[in-house]
Amino acid sequence: MAPGTAEFGFELLVCRWAESAWPPGSHEDTDESGAASPPARAREDAVLVARQLGTQERRWDTVVLECDPAGLAARARFGERELDSDLLHVVRNAPEEWAWYRDALPHPGYPWRYVRAAVHRAAGRGVVEKRRRGNRIEIRRVAPYPDWLRRIVAIENKPDLDASAARALSAQLEHDVETGLADEVWVATEATGDRIEPALLEDLPVDVGIVALSFDGGDDAASPAGPHVRTDASVEWYPTEVTPPDADRDEERRRRRLELAERAYGRGWRSYHETMRPDCRHFELRRVGRALVPHCAAKERSQTAAECAGSCPDFEPEPPAWRTRGWPIEGGPGKGIKRLLAGRREWIRDREREQERTDERE
Template sequence: MTPDAEFGYELLVCRYAELAWHPSEGPRPAIVSRQLGTKERRWDTLVIEVDPEAFAARRAFGDRTIDSDLLHVVRGAPAEWAWYRDALPDPGYPWRYVRRAVHRAAGRDLIEKRRDGNRIEIRRRRAYPDWVERIVAVENKPDLDRSAADRLAEQLEHDVTTALADEAWLATETTGERVEPALLREMPVEAGILATDFSRGVDADAADVAWHPSDLSPADGERRDAETETLRLEIAERAYGKGWRSFHDTMRPDCRHFGLRRDGRALVPHCAAKDKVPTARECSGSCDEFSPEPPQWRTKGWPIEGGPGKGVERLLARRRERERDRGETVE
């Protein structure tokens, strides 16, 4: 078990999902993110299954998230020049905010814009693709005791009822024996159970399906309402931009004690001072062990431009980019 079970376990589940998704039905192209959701619900791990060809088209829009305001503009931009108020659907809020989004979208080269007298006209550079195939929500709980089972049952029941995701899973650590049946009976039968064993690190064989999930997608001939589809796309866009390795954004990789440690085929943060996987709350400027990198590390002969902390950030960014590239294919 990785030290600091909750946070460390979450990172290992994310890496496992990159290596072995889908666990019961074979390889599917997907991207993985963590700690995303809605006002009502935040998920530990999200797996966004993608259409490879459409995902390659999405990649042409860049590496950053296209937020909800920009999506309204990018998805509605016409093939030919038109006044933005004629081209875009009524947003349900003042048009001045749409105008700001138009300028932002053009500034990121997501659309083209020009002025015709007092009017701002827009035209798409390329069609925004329908790249999201399915969304899978995973709750992570390495130690499934009675109180944890009760809380998770309620959360997973919410996921099943709202059906915002296409599948709902619980990932829990196995002890070498079967997961306690009395605890699993608390879970909704529609939720899948993933029994993991990361004692030897992460690889594609580090988990078994203890219970297969139900498909929460609409039945044939049915569709989700437009508001729900838009919300799903907004979540997928946030997952695309963030990934799951963004933990360095809320930690202090500029501390001399911060590093990465290999756990099988995963890299997780490690604090040399405390010899553990730190949480974001622990890894902060208020930590008693926090020690900023000496300036000479960043200016005198260090082989990584910007010092080791910046090197960690670049390494994680490259790995996120590599996994995005893999989303365009099935291995």
């Protein structure tokens, strides 16, 4: 079972499962005896996972980026932070040799003064080179912007997909299928153990895949290493690829997908520490299998992001004594939690880059 009763805890475990075992069937889970599950499919793409991303019209619970490993490694040349739409316009079109930025970049559809501001920001971050010749600003690329994104997979997380939840979700999934911004759409639900999972009986679009997840173990604080949790993923219905036929010629779709991918690259799925209060004395991280999920000692359960705010009646700042070592530069436990989650996010990128280098040597 997912920690707590909220969808938030289930969402975090889905993200961790996708990060380690996407696509479904690509990973050989082992149980406590070490026995392997049925043969796995090969995983050829590098995978990045983010959560709560989308457009003004639609926000997805979980976003899986299937990336070209070499392209993903080349993307690292432009730093860990995301490139917003204005920076992407500059970086993607920056010339190999010095040129006036108005000659080098296509017309953006808005005043050039905003492009000039983006050029200064890009140069300040080191993602392009800039120089002034007379009264003109010239730019040159530091490296070609790579074609690192292959596919976008959208996942809606509904641990308890009852009839009312399915009705509300159906219209949203229809929108995802029709717009085709993502290449594949899934619904992740918690396995019930029934011979036929209830999700199969709901009125969901036929193009949407259904995966039933079981997180055996639970939220157990007794063990320092956390509980032994095995994640079982059963594909109840395989999705249909919803990529439009003219996707290769649709530059607007490509631009929107790159902007979405850049936000996922910069934020990841562990960024909940930016919207919650790890500086509260009751905020903890609990290990559930291979995932670290937030836990509130005051509520004695996994809290939601909406609950964990300065307006929470149980909020208490960390005592000053907790922050004496290294304060105020390094901070207390709350700062440590932020560093830990940021480090785990970067570890995934490093792992994918190292795998690419290993493949090249072989």
